[in-house]
Amino acid sequence: MAIENVYNKNSLKKVAEKAGVSIATVSRVINNSPNVNPETRIRIEKIVKDLKYTPNRVAKRLRNRNASGNxxxxxxxxxxxxxxxxxxxxxxxxxxxxxxxxxxxxxxxxxxxxxxxxxxxxxxxxxxxxxxxxxxxxxxxxxxxxxxxxxxxxxxxxxxxxxxxxxxDNRKGAFTAVDYLAKKGYKRIAYISGIPNLPSSRERELGYRDALDANSLPAYDELIRYGDSRHDSGVKLCDELLNLSKPPDAIFTGNNLITLGALETIHKKGLKIPDDVAIIGFDDMYWSISLNPPLTAVRQPxxxxxxxxxxxxxxxxxxxxxxxxxxxxxxxxxxxxxx
Amino acid sequence: MAIENVYNKNSLKKVAEKAGVSIATVSRVINNSPNVNPETRIRIEKIVKDLKYTPNRVAKRLRNRNASGNxxxxxxxxxxxxxxxxxxxxxxxxxxxxxxxxxxxxxxxxxxxxxxxxxxxxxxxxxxxxxxxxxxxxxxxxxxxxxxxxxxxxxxxxxxxxxxxxxxDNRKGAFTAVDYLAKKGYKRIAYISGIPNLPSSRERELGYRDALDANSLPAYDELIRYGDSRHDSGVKLCDELLNLSKPPDAIFTGNNLITLGALETIHKKGLKIPDDVAIIGFDDMYWSISLNPPLTAVRQPxxxxxxxxxxxxxxxxxxxxxxxxxxxxxxxxxxxxxx
DNA sequence: TATTGCAATAAAAACGTTTACATATTTAAA
DNA sequence: TTTAAATATGTAAACGTTTTTATTGCAATA
CATH class of the missing domain: 3.40.50.2300 (Response regulator)
Structure with missing residues (x-):
């Protein structure tokens, strides 16, 4: 049989009663308002402590519509x-x-x-x-x-x-990654994009294209795939890419979920990273280093x-x-x- | 200069005024209470819609102390x-x-x-x-x-x-994992535990010991390490284990963060999974399959x-x-x- | 002494609800 | 037709705050 230990409901009123004072005064003490007698303040503070009074946040928010609801x-x-x-x-x-x-x-x-x-x-x-x-x-x-x-x-x-x-700076981040790939000698660099109408996806694509340009590499349409920023589309899109008659030699993945999906596909196909296909991801994870091989990635702070x-x-x-x-x-x- | 578009504060009162009715009636309509004239109801519902009125959850919670604050x-x-x-x-x-x-x-x-x-x-x-x-x-x-x-x-x-x-069922889950390891022929199976005063950690250790027992394998103290359930302790404890003069041939990791940490260490040492050291983790992750090699793990639902x-x-x-x-x-x- | 000013406190309103209670109207029963 | 019950609505209190306004007592000034 449960002891019906009803709510711990202490309120300004309770404290005020115990102190023989109005709730306004207690409120002033709680909020460190000026103009309260130091002795009264101390007395009330003690009672507050004894009663373990804590202000009700809901009432507070209702009263102060747009401030200090914390x-x-x-x-x-x-x-x-x-x-x-x-x-x-x-x-x-x-x-x-x-x-x-x-x-x-x-x-x-x-x-x-x-x-x-x-x-x-x-x-x-x-x-x-x-x-x-x-x-x-x-x-x-x-x-x-x-x-x-x-x-x-x-x-x-x-x-x-x-x-x-x-x-x-998504564009620059993407540029750095793809530029790094290009400088390493990869020629057919693919991009798996997240939801294409996300500004970040578009910016990253721009950075990708910038880097291709800067390294005089052509941008093949078939190497750019658009997904929904989630794991599954990483799996699927990476699979499409790798089944191409001329598959990419490196993949730049648009976010961490896509990266994980792509990795799943690559491992499933028994491909070796980076020899068969290289990968570089947007988004670092604290356990990127635990992957095998440890993942090169663009770290967003x-x-x-x-x-x-x-x-x-x-x-x-x-x-x-x-x-x-x-x-x-x-x-x-x-x-x-x-x- | 910002248009001071003050709060969108519509209330029962607003609706009531517009409807020429008391707030109580509006409240009844909102809450689908019985005893309100169907015509009134429809009229009020329309106004509610027009005004885009939504009840104030804070006031609601204040009023109904311990229920339906949602x-x-x-x-x-x-x-x-x-x-x-x-x-x-x-x-x-x-x-x-x-x-x-x-x-x-x-x-x-x-x-x-x-x-x-x-x-x-x-x-x-x-x-x-x-x-x-x-x-x-x-x-x-x-x-x-x-x-x-x-x-x-x-x-x-x-x-x-x-x-x-x-x-x-932590104990059973751990048992299954370690038993699987033992049946596969691993002899020196280590356990990296999370925070030891967590019931789950203890249960998992029990399961680990059960399985060792059931397979007539001795439990070496040096193969059981206690950490704090986080990534870093996985890194560190796994390192200790692998530096032992007689290192384990398999490791059972107490949770996913520890697993990730242990993987980091194993890869850093250039060890091959499962040939050099096998690993089985408590906690599956949706991207466990993206790891290389894909991780065998005890899945908690x-x-x-x-x-x-x-x-x-x-x-x-x-x-x-x-x-x-x-x-x-x-x-x-x-x-x-x-x- | 009467007036002012200040400090300390109390009283009351307001925030937006729900609901118990009261009231007025309609319907049903006698 | 009278009474009772049911229906529809309104009134007001309560939830726990903060804050504006009012009140009190007292010291300082004229």
């Missing part, structure tokens, strides 16, 4: 992608330091879900939002921006909205992206009139043994 | 561990279907952080909580259980609290764990007096080429 929303396109996990870690670390909690919503690239979560987040009166929109014209996110809610976009910008953005985004967001929350900023972080080529 | 808390020990990501996906999928939002808190094995997040979660009046306690005597979680908040524990139980639990946990939780929320249950899910040996 709650941030995070809207992520794909939680299975280690990149976003790293971003999330970055966000979380700074949020924790600044006493913010996070509502994390993963919409799995599903726009209906994205919409629902955006509604929920607003309805929860979050103080601000970090989001990776589905694409640069994501009207759903734009609408929220218009609402005045502080927002920072990561990984993908927004084209018709004035909003803080933190991303990476995912953790830093999250960290910067959270800092930007909190700064905007406390100072809403600051002009918006674009942060473009640098990538780094992690040279290992897959090419 | 918010669940999730407390995760390590968001870098793909296992928990899969669990989270399972949770999220059912939460989404039942219109629950999630506050996800990752405490990175840090008990201070765990405490803070537990406080926050309670303060946010979540309807229920899914948690993986730091260990089976986790007093912080036990205290919350005592509070009456619906809780489901995943991956790890709680010893002095009557609480729903969803976990996996992580997604299902999350799914079950969320279902259990929601069932408990709607029916708090149901007796608690222990769900023990089966593992599966995914045989590939690493041993």
């Amino acid at each position: 709650l941030l929303g995070v809207l992520i396109p794909d939680i299975q992608n280690p990149f976003y996990i790293e971003v999330l870690r970055g966000i979380e670390d700074v949020a924790y330091k600044k006493k913010y909690a996070l509502i994390v919503c993963n919409f799995s690239q599903d726009e209906t879900k994205e919409k629902l979560y955006l509604d929920i987040l607003q309805s929860e009166s979050v103080d601000g939002l970090i989001a990776a929109p589905t694409h640069e014209h994501d009207q759903k996110v734009i609408n929220v921006v218009k609402t005045g809610l502080p927002i920072v976009c990561v990984d993908r910008g927004l084209v018709d909205a004035d909003v803080d953005v933190v991303l990476v 995912a953790y830093e992206i999250g960290k910067c985004a959270a800092e930007q967001l909190i700064s905007r929350i406390t100072n809403p009139d600051r002009p918006t900023s674009n942060m473009i972080l640098k990538t780094e080529l992690m040279i290992r043994n897959s090419c | 918010l669940l808390g999730v407390l995760i020990p390590d968001i870098q561990n793909p296992f928990y990501i899969e669990v989270l996906r399972g949770i999220e999928d059912v939460a989404y279907k039942k219109k629950y939002a999630l506050i996800v808190c990752n405490f990175s094995q840090d008990e201070t952080k765990e405490k803070l997040y537990l406080d926050i979660l309670q303060s946010e009046s979540v309807d229920g909580l899914i948690a993986a306690p730091t260990h089976e005597h986790d007093q912080k979680v036990i205290n919350v259980v005592k509070t009456g908040l619906p809780i489901v524990c995943v991956d790890r139980g709680l010893v002095d609290a009557d609480v729903d639990v969803v976990l996996v 992580a997604y299902e764990i999350g799914k079950c946990a969320a279902e259990q939780l929601i069932s408990r929320i709607t029916n708090p007096d149901r007796p608690t249950s222990n769900m023990i899910l089966k593992t599966e040996l995914m045989i590939r080429n690493s041993c």
Whole structure:
């Protein structure tokens, strides 16, 4: 038989009663407001401690509609992608330091879900939002921006909205990778793209083409394949590529999930990396080095992206009139043994 | 100059005014309560739609302290561990279907952080909580259980609290793996354990010893190493093992992060899997097959764990007096080429 | 002494809901 | 026709805060 140990509901009222004082005074003590008698303050502080009183965050948010609820929303396109996990870690670390909690919503690239979560987040009166929109014209996110809610976009910008953005120099990152491949002597370099209407995918393709150009290599249409940024399309597209009558001698994969998929195919075919086919991936993973052979990859500073985004967001929350900023972080080529 | 497009704050009141009706009636329409005139209902529904009214979840939660806030808390020990990501996906999928939002808190094995997040979660009046306690005597979680908040524990139980639990048959899973190794003829089988005071780590060790026994293999102390369940300790402990004067011919790794770490070491040493050393991991990953060689591993049904946990939780929320249950899910040996 | 100003506190309103209770209207039963 | 019950709606309280406004007591000034 369960002891019906009903809620631990202590409130300003409880504390106030015990202290023989009004709730307003207790509230002032809690919030370190001025104009409260030092003795009263000490007395109340003791009672607060004894009662283990903690303010109710829900009431707080209801009262202060758009501030100091200490709650941030995070809207992520794909939680299975280690990149976003790293971003999330970055966000979380700074949020924790600044006493913010996070509502994390993963919409799995599903726009209906994205919409629902955006509604929920607003309805929860979050103080601000970090989001990776589905694409640069994501009207759903734009609408929220218009609402005045502080927002920072990561990984993908927004084209018709004035909003803080933190991303990476995708074009240059891709260039570096493909240029490295070309300089190593690979001639038929393929590109497996993620969702093509993602700005990042397009930028990476541009970088890929730049590098081909710079090395006087032709760009064969058949060597460029467009997928959906997920593992399965890496498997499938890589398979198509390797079944070509003239297959590529190197593959540049558009993100980490695609890389993993491509690796699956390559191993399944019993091909040797890098002798039969070389591979270089966009997105590094902390265990890229555990792969065999260790993977050469373009490292996005995912953790830093999250960290910067959270800092930007909190700064905007406390100072809403600051002009918006674009942060473009640098990538780094992690040279290992897959090419 | 920003258009100060202040909040999209529509409320019952707004709708009520427009409809020339009291907020109570609107509320009844929103909640499909009976006893409202069909015509009124239709009229109000139209206005709700026009105004794009959505109920304020915060006010709702404040009002209904312990029910129908449609918010669940999730407390995760390590968001870098793909296992928990899969669990989270399972949770999220059912939460989404039942219109629950999630506050996800990752405490990175840090008990201070765990405490803070537990406080926050309670303060946010979540309807229920899914948690993986730091260990089976986790007093912080036990205290919350005592509070009456619906809780489901995943991956790890709680010893002095009557609480729903969803976990996996760790002992049997480990047995299967090590038994497979033994039957394949490996004689010196090592075990790299995660945090030793985690029930799951201990259970897995038990299974490991069972299998050694069952195959009349001696258990060498030097072949059992205890770490902290993370990548780095996999790297280090595997290195120690391989530097032994009589190194193991096979390694059973206690979780996926450790596996990845061990692989790093093995590759760094230029050892060939499985000829020089075989490896079998606890925890499968969707890209285990992308490894070279594809990894043989004990698959925990992580997604299902999350799914079950969320279902259990929601069932408990709607029916708090149901007796608690222990769900023990089966593992599966995914045989590939690493041993 | 009367007036002002300040410090400390209390009172009350507001945030957006749900719901118990009250009221008014309609319908059914006697 | 009267009464009772059912239906439809309104009123107001409550959830736990923060904050504006009001009140009190007291010291300082004129």
